[in-house]
Amino acid sequence: MATLYKTAQSEYMDVDELIDEKERQSNIKHRVLMVASRGSTYRHRHMLNDLEMLLPHAKKEAKIEAKKDMDLLNEMAEIQGCNNVFYFETRKHTDLYLWISRAPSGPSVKFQVQNLHTMDELKMTGNCLKGSRPILSFDANFETEPHLQLLKEILTQTFGVPKGARKSKPFFDHVFTFSIVDGRIWFRNYQIAEKDSETGGDLGRNDKPTLIEIGPRFVLNTIRIFEGSFGGPTLYENPNFVSPNVIRANLRKSRAVKHVDRINSAKAKEVRTAENPLPTDPLNDVFN
Numbered sequence: 377m378a379t380l381y382k383t384a385q386s387e388y389m390d391v392d393e394l395i396d397e398k399e400r401q402s403n404i405k406h407r408v409l410m411v412a413s414r415g416s417t418y419r420h421r422h423m424l425n426d427l428e429m430l431l432p433h434a435k436k437e438a439k440i441e442a443k444k445d446m447d448l449l450n451e452m453a454e455i456q457g458c459n460n461v462f463y464f465e466t467r468k469h470t471d472l473y474l475w476i477s478r479a480p481s482g483p484s485v486k487f488q489v490q491n492l493h494t495m496d497e498l499k500m501t502g503n504c505l506k507g508s509r510p511i512l513s514f515d516a517n518f519e520t521e522p523h524l525q526l527l528k529e530i531l532t533q534t535f536g537v538p539k540g541a542r543k544s545k546p547f548f549d550h551v552f553t554f555s556i557v558d559g560r561i562w563f564r565n566y567q568i569a570e571k572d573s574e575t576g577g578d579l580g581r582n583d584k585p586t587l588i589e590i591g592p593r594f595v596l597n598t599i600r601i602f603e604g605s606f607g608g609p610t611l612y613e614n615p616n617f618v619s620p621n622v623i624r625a626n627l628r629k630s631r632a633v634k635h636v637d638r639i640n641s642a643k644a645k646e647v648r649t650a651e652n653p654l655p656t657d658p659l660n661d662v663f664n
Contacts, residue, residue: 407460460476508544
């Protein structure tokens with residue numbers, strides 16, 4: 377009897393632990409903290425506002441300068457009750473970098489944002505209800521390499537709106553697409569139109585819904601993936617990444633080379649003119 381009592385007691389303890397674990401997991405709120413650095417341009421601010429409107433589980437915070445102390449972002453995420461962080465870092469009022477981190481333990485990834493176009497710039501005809509949940513569509517190339525699989529999981533946890541999130545609507549009317557082209561991640565946002573664009577009526581049973589682009593557009597160039605949140609050991613480093621500073625330096629060098637070539641050609645012309653003077657005309661002084 378004592379053995380049966382101990383067995384039943386242990387089983388009840390296991391059940392209680394499972395219930396506590398389920399309650400703990402249900403209490404976790406999947407939120408995204410959006411923070412921008414100081415020195416952001418108006419286009420970068422509009423980009424941040426567009427993403428905040430598209431992600432109802434996002435929470436925007438005031439600008440901070442966290443280049444020297446990145447752990448400050450983890451503390452802010454803990455205070456705000458967020459487990460994901462979007463940090464938009466602007467350098468030289470030109471280059472935009474996006475940090476996506478799983479706070480507070482990681483992993484995290486650093487992107488360079490290229491070919492940025494906001495909703496106001498595009499003025500697309502697509503539209504979606506504010507607060508609706510998006511469908512995430514990933515390119516098949518995300519399954520080809522391990523670091524791309526990790527990026528897919530990070531993007532899924534951050535851009536995917538969980539069920540029952542705050543300010544979210546219980547239906548889907550737009551889709552986020554992530555495609556890999558030229559080693560970069562291309563982001564697009566489309567409306568799922570279930571009505572005929574010509575007549576305005578509902579689609580038939582055999583008709584397929586159409587996609588109308590909403591915006592914004594941007595391209596993410598992966599720089600490095602870290603094991604921790606905003607730091608730690610490097611899991612992956614992009615060997616093809618070239619810093620914008622190097623690109624600008626090469627452009628300045630090419631312009632300097634052109635300038636030096638023009639100066640050298642002018643000097644060479646002066647030397648040729650001095651070595652080969654024009655013969656004097658004997659009739660120049662006749663009419664003077």
